[in-house]
Amino acid sequence: MAPTRLSGGGSMQGRVLLVEDDGELREVVATALRGEGYLVDEAVDGQRGLHLGLTRPYDVMLIDRKLPALDGLDLLARLQSRAVTARTLMLAPGGTVTERIEGLDAGADDYLVKPFHLGELSARVRALRRRASDGADALPIGRGFLDLVRRDAVLADGTRVTLSTREFTLLKLLASQPNTVHSRTQLRSRVFDEATAASIIDTYVYYLRRKLDRNVVKTVHGLGYRLGSL
Known part of the structure; x- marks a missing residue:
């Protein structure tokens, strides 16, 4: 050709x-x-x-x-x-x-x-x-949302928060299945498959809570994590 x-x-x-x-x-x-x-x-x-x-x-x-x-x-x-x-x-x-x-x-x-x-x-x-x-270009997170085009989070007051690639990927996975509880092992295999310890999920949940809001990711004790709200 x-x-x-x-x-x-x-x-x-x-x-x-x-x-x-x-x-x-x-x-x-x-x-x-x-x-x-x-x-x-x-x-x-x-x-x-x-x-x-x-x-x-x-x-x-x-x-x-x-x-x-x-x-x-x-x-x-x-x-x-x-x-x-x-x-x-x-x-x-x-x-x-x-x-x-x-x-x-x-x-x-x-x-x-x-x-x-x-x-x-x-x-x-x-x-x-x-x-x-x-298709949808945003996923709702309570009164805020995840912008799939700009790959950042938008708070209820309109403030945009920059996310790293892994922070965005983790939050997108949770936001795409808002009612699902994901185990730490499941999240590690889907977001951080090169990591050997599931504790890396705890680290990135901490990052998201620190950047956005402590309620953005909910802990379901004994089971794992699910989407919270902004």
Whole structure:
């Protein structure tokens, strides 16, 4: 495929993560998307894609299924376990029904088989962006809320409080399931899977309470934590 300008037009400042180990294909897709006004970050393997996906907000992620270091399905699972909500288009060299089902069951929003036409890729990215913008951009926390776009917390009086990536991820997980009590072990595996001790959850609950309000996270004695209020 030669780099061409995609039809239809991407929205300026839309951010896309492209995780693709084929250098030629990655350059073609990235060049075309940038020509439409998207901000594109590139990753050559799953580990780099995981790092970018956890540290930067994206509208859409394009993930190759067959990646070095970390397979595309595993990458998607890890991102979703950390409450990353970007829409995902999985790119794959094979197009069997079973493979498509596996990709969609893993959490991908769409599935595109290689080789593909850039015009079709463009249309699918636009569709995923529309779906992302149609979704909720905030999660209520009592009289305040968690801003999913700016990735900060807003108090009842309108004050915005900056959160670290891990603080935001932990609070987002709690806010997305406000009536669920999560054990410390469950929260550690979903937010801090590299940590060996569940006590790291206590540390970040302390940080959130100190920054926001002591009631933002409720302790359920003997069970774990659940969302409180602002």
